[in-house]
Amino acid sequence: MNQNLFRLKQTFCSIITIGDELLIGQTIDTNSAWIAQQLNPIGIPVKRRIAVGDNKQEIIDALERERKDSDIIIITGGLGPTSDDITKPVLCEYFNSGLVENEVVLKHITSYFDRRNRPMLQSNLLQAMVPEVCDVLFNEEGTAPGMLFKDKGQVIISLPGVPNEMQYIISTHVLTYLKANFKTPNFNHRTLVTSGEGESFIAERLKDFEADLPPEIKLAYLPKINIVKLRLTATDIDDSTLETQFSRLKKILQNISIIDADLELEFVLGQILATNQKTISVAESCTGGSIASRITSIKGASAYFKGGIVPYSIESKQNVLDVQENTIHHFGVVSEETVIEMAQKCREKFKSDFAVSVSGYLEKKDHDNAVWIALSSANTCLTKKIIAPYDREKNTILVANAALNLLRIFILEQLSLAS
Amino acid sequence: MNQNLFRLKQTFCSIITIGDELLIGQTIDTNSAWIAQQLNPIGIPVKRRIAVGDNKQEIIDALERERKDSDIIIITGGLGPTSDDITKPVLCEYFNSGLVENEVVLKHITSYFDRRNRPMLQSNLLQAMVPEVCDVLFNEEGTAPGMLFKDKGQVIISLPGVPNEMQYIISTHVLTYLKANFKTPNFNHRTLVTSGEGESFIAERLKDFEADLPPEIKLAYLPKINIVKLRLTATDIDDSTLETQFSRLKKILQNISIIDADLELEFVLGQILATNQKTISVAESCTGGSIASRITSIKGASAYFKGGIVPYSIESKQNVLDVQENTIHHFGVVSEETVIEMAQKCREKFKSDFAVSVSGYLEKKDHDNAVWIALSSANTCLTKKIIAPYDREKNTILVANAALNLLRIFILEQLSLAS
Numbered sequence: 001m002n003q004n005l006f007r008l009k010q011t012f013c014s015i016i017t018i019g020d021e022l023l024i025g026q027t028i029d030t031n032s033a034w035i036a037q038q039l040n041p042i043g044i045p046v047k048r049r050i051a052v053g054d055n056k057q058e059i060i061d062a063l064e065r066e067r068k069d070s071d072i073i074i075i076t077g078g079l080g081p082t083s084d085d086i087t088k089p090v091l092c093e094y095f096n097s098g099l100v101e102n103e104v105v106l107k108h109i110t111s112y113f114d115r116r117n118r119p120m121l122q123s124n125l126l127q128a129m130v131p132e133v134c135d136v137l138f139n140e141e142g143t144a145p146g147m148l149f150k151d152k153g154q155v156i157i158s159l160p161g162v163p164n165e166m167q168y169i170i171s172t173h174v175l176t177y178l179k180a181n182f183k184t185p186n187f188n189h190r191t192l193v194t195s196g197e198g199e200s201f202i203a204e205r206l207k208d209f210e211a212d213l214p215p216e217i218k219l220a221y222l223p224k225i226n227i228v229k230l231r232l233t234a235t236d237i238d239d240s241t242l243e244t245q246f247s248r249l250k251k252i253l254q255n256i257s258i259i260d261a262d263l264e265l266e267f268v269l270g271q272i273l274a275t276n277q278k279t280i281s282v283a284e285s286c287t288g289g290s291i292a293s294r295i296t297s298i299k300g301a302s303a304y305f306k307g308g309i310v311p312y313s314i315e316s317k318q319n320v321l322d323v324q325e326n327t328i329h330h331f332g333v334v335s336e337e338t339v340i341e342m343a344q345k346c347r348e349k350f351k352s353d354f355a356v357s358v359s360g361y362l363e364k365k366d367h368d369n370a371v372w373i374a375l376s377s378a379n380t381c382l383t384k385k386i387i388a389p390y391d392r393e394k395n396t397i398l399v400a401n402a403a404l405n406l407l408r409i410f411i412l413e414q415l416s417l418a419s
Numbered sequence: 420m421n422q423n424l425f426r427l428k429q430t431f432c433s434i435i436t437i438g439d440e441l442l443i444g445q446t447i448d449t450n451s452a453w454i455a456q457q458l459n460p461i462g463i464p465v466k467r468r469i470a471v472g473d474n475k476q477e478i479i480d481a482l483e484r485e486r487k488d489s490d491i492i493i494i495t496g497g498l499g500p501t502s503d504d505i506t507k508p509v510l511c512e513y514f515n516s517g518l519v520e521n522e523v524v525l526k527h528i529t530s531y532f533d534r535r536n537r538p539m540l541q542s543n544l545l546q547a548m549v550p551e552v553c554d555v556l557f558n559e560e561g562t563a564p565g566m567l568f569k570d571k572g573q574v575i576i577s578l579p580g581v582p583n584e585m586q587y588i589i590s591t592h593v594l595t596y597l598k599a600n601f602k603t604p605n606f607n608h609r610t611l612v613t614s615g616e617g618e619s620f621i622a623e624r625l626k627d628f629e630a631d632l633p634p635e636i637k638l639a640y641l642p643k644i645n646i647v648k649l650r651l652t653a654t655d656i657d658d659s660t661l662e663t664q665f666s667r668l669k670k671i672l673q674n675i676s677i678i679d680a681d682l683e684l685e686f687v688l689g690q691i692l693a694t695n696q697k698t699i700s701v702a703e704s705c706t707g708g709s710i711a712s713r714i715t716s717i718k719g720a721s722a723y724f725k726g727g728i729v730p731y732s733i734e735s736k737q738n739v740l741d742v743q744e745n746t747i748h749h750f751g752v753v754s755e756e757t758v759i760e761m762a763q764k765c766r767e768k769f770k771s772d773f774a775v776s777v778s779g780y781l782e783k784k785d786h787d788n789a790v791w792i793a794l795s796s797a798n799t800c801l802t803k804k805i806i807a808p809y810d811r812e813k814n815t816i817l818v819a820n821a822a823l824n825l826l827r828i829f830i831l832e833q834l835s836l837a838s
Contacts (some may be wrong), residue, residue: 021641023465024608026650026681029448036444043459048444048469048477050440053453054639059469067482082622082640083629095476116808121619142802162642164809189443200540203501210502220473221501223581231445282708282729288715289701289708292729296707299782299811307735310701310711311725312720313769320726322770349739350732363718389535390583392718 011182013039014046014308015064018059018077018087019161022051031076031166038170044072054067054078059090063156064300071154072178077161079144081123087158088131088147095149097133105136109143137173141165146173155181175284185236190246191262192230194253195405199223202230202253209252216244225390225397229262230338240380258405260275265404276415281350282308283342283357285333285372289362291358291400306350311342334359336372336383343376352379354414356407362388362395371399375410382410431466432458433485437478437496437506438580450495450585462493462603470473473497478509479674482575490573491597496580498563500542506577507550507566511543514568517554524555528562531614553577556592560584563590574600592793599742609665610681611649614824615670618642621649621672626737628671644809644816648681677824683822685713691827692723694836699826700769702761702776705790706754710777710819723825725769730761740764753778755791755802762795773798773833775826781807781814790818794829801829 010148015035021027032049039046047070059078066073078087106128111298113120127143131137137146137157142165149156157174159166176372195203199412203210210219224230232240245289245414250260273280284291292308295301295413311317312414314333318325325340333339339357347355369388374381386402434454438448451468458465462463466489468655485492497506499607511518525547532539542808546562549555556565556576561584568575578595613621617642622629636658641648649668653661669679678687692699700780703710711727714720730736733752737744742760748757758776772784788807793800805821807814 020637020639020652021453021650022452022468024459024652025452025465025612026641026648028452033444033447033537036442038444041445048442048481049468051468062467079605080640080642081619084637118617121623123619153614154508164813186496191445198537200500203542204540218439218503220439220503221499223499225468229445231440231443233439233443234518281735285711287730288437288720288724289711289727290715292731293706293712293815296709296729296731297812297815301707302731303605305731307731307739308708308729309739310708310715310729312711312715312724312726316700316726316769316779319770320728350735351738393716394583396712396716 011044011072011184012360013072013074014047014069014070015049016059016062016066016073016075017049017051017052017054017161018054018075020053020084022072022077023053030162031161034163034167035074035076035170035374038175039178040177040187040189042175044178044182045187054084054086055109056090056093060094063094066319067154073154073156075156076166076176079127079158079160081121081127082145089308090133091134091147091149091156091158094135095131095151095319097131099129100132102128102130103402104138105130105145107141108138109254114144137169139165140170140172148174148177157243166335177238177309186241187236188234189241189262190232190242190260191264192246192249192253192260193227193258193263194230195227195258195401196255196256201258202228202355203251206249207394209248213245214241216330217242225394226401227258232261236319258408265401265408267298269294269404269408269411270298270301272415274300278354278411278415279304279306279350279352280411281306281346281352281355283311283346283355284308284403285311285317285342285359286362287396287399287403288312290396291356294400294404297316305354308345309349317342321349334361334370334372336385337375339372339383340381341375342374343381346374354407354411356403358399358403360388360399361391362399369395371402372373372397375404375405375406377410379414382406430463430491431443431489431490432463432491432493433466434468435478435481435492435494436468436470436580437473437494438470439472439503441496442570450580450582453582453586454493454495454589457594457598459608461594461598461605462606463597464606473503473505474762475505475509475512479513482513482597486573486575492575493593494575494577495585498546498577498579500540500546500562508567509641510553510568510575510781511550512579514550514552514570516550518548519551521547521549521555523557524564527557527559538784555620556588558584558588559591559763560587560774564580567593567596568634587595589741597664607653607658607661607662609651609679611665611668611672612674612682612684613644613649613680614648614677614820615675616647616737618647621647624671625649625668628667632664636661644813645820646677646684649794652680682700683713684820684827686717688827688830689714689717689720689723691830693719696706697773697830697834698725698769698771699830700765700774702727702730702765702769702774703727703822704736704761704778704821705781706777706815706818707731710775710822713819713823725771728765728768737760740768753780753791754791755793755804758791758793759795759800759802762793762800766795773826773830775822777818777822779818781811783816788814789822792818792822792825794826796829796833798833801825810834
């Protein structure tokens, strides 16, 4: 038997994020979600996530408390070079350890500043001082190394709070270590992404399905803005049982399904375009560039995204996008006629196979918050009017989601007609 | 004396967020940060933030534990109409309370579905059933009401996890209640936003300043992607002392300061443009619409933002933006010459006072990750080359920040020359 297996019971992880900025709301914690996403596939569920301030007693209390329930504690934050960063001295005190200089880290820090042609400070050099009792987790992306402490069969890992540095250390060192040293039950998720029906309606349709689920499979509803994700979680059950249930779920919700994996709409759209070697362009007024920016957030988007125009003023709808003055004058900037012209002109200008256009009002109570969306191909044009009932930020997401999903459906239909 | 004052010692709040989706990393918790931002100005610091799963014992344990340190507990999530939402039954059991139908909520739910022309389900009607012992916090934005429980001088508040619903209830009901019922020490922040120097360098410059700070004032460094925010926090000290220290800080960091308040770059830029009645436009290639979308995220942006072009293909740089084929052919798409033409053509097309353009490589290791930025006014053009050393997502933010800040400085200079 592998003597590295600390125990065979369910292993949990707790995530402790450190920083006053988390408690006054200046920073949104994206690290915890990312870490959880990495731990789940290797069968380590997150028990709890705790955020505490830059305060010695708070950090120690949280650590003590979490060690009662979890064998793996991942701490992020508080490793920077400035005086409000206290995680390292607190852990030294907690583990009763002195500091030693680590030569590898020291060399790395020196060359890190050399390569960037930036002068180095004493405070940066101090980051090469590490607790004697820890294993150093090398940080290629930054100057603060990660630290792994083993104590009473438990593992405590301290990482920098800067997302790309934390991600580098987890991917390169932590996952390998945990996989080798902890044996955990099989733990699996399948996610279906839907759009077009609210959470309660889907729940009504899934009543019988849910009642019939084996106890090892749990269904969760994850509502987003006009998107609902359905997640099946299976614990210690064979893959085929989960697959059978997931197939049933997909069949029931077929008419509103976007994709049978936890992927973003813009990624799904990109896959369709790349596979079929088709191109798109975007003319977006009220969404102000957010549809284009979501499309281009996907690596490889340049293969299918020709570009976009944000004609934010009436003038620019005419001068830059060539919408006829008459159309806007007669029907208004927010009208079916205007979005049709916007989509057609956009497709022509960018020489793309398809185009989507959007014009509407997103500010609450100014208007009736109508938004017109048009889709254009060489052969046809489709339009849809939607109502944006929320605030500016949420409405932008709502409209972008609607536009991307309508474009996805439109393209699939056009492709199937053509084949 | 006001008998509503529960106590005069420091009052803390703990935030408990509930949902399996938080622990498997499917959802990023933005609620906690927002809540903390509301509580700070009324002098209620957040002691801890805890995320637990949809599990009865976990919820009760977290509640018990937090009640040891905080007198106010705000719980979000788990109030939806589906079977994985268990917060309401758990709180009923915890407070030993039955459910009663609330007529106001019932009427609201009925009319909520009526207005949206959506049929209503039994599960929606059940949201009008509320614990007998709680005060109902009316939710105009959705169907799940908030609930306020008073117990042993402490207040436990349960809110829906949907951000706009939670925000509505906090703004409308919770803050007023807490202000009236808790007296807390004076607790103040001032934030300076800087760009151009790293955290360690600023720390070096602030060594003496920090050593001289009175013990009631704390300095924190909040590094973002090429932006560092400096925050002074004063506890129970007169405003003028904080202001004096903040003035000293501003003076030391004058050359890299953006704004002396915790505001976004796009907001600061918008204020300058609105005040001076000037307009801008954007031609962005590699940032793919994210500069435009950040500018338009500010309410009232239509007063100064004429629009943008995202010429994502070489072809569209020529056809849509009218950059000369020769320029691209001789100097390349990522070159000083190309961004100069992009900015000038953009300003002309949109008839704006100023324009910014961006072209570069954001994917790591493909190229040397050079990004060219150009700024154009009727009289002059400025350029800058930057290196984007991170991944696609972080580089997009880095370049957008750099472009927005360069545009801000460029406009301020042009305005001062003109006056």
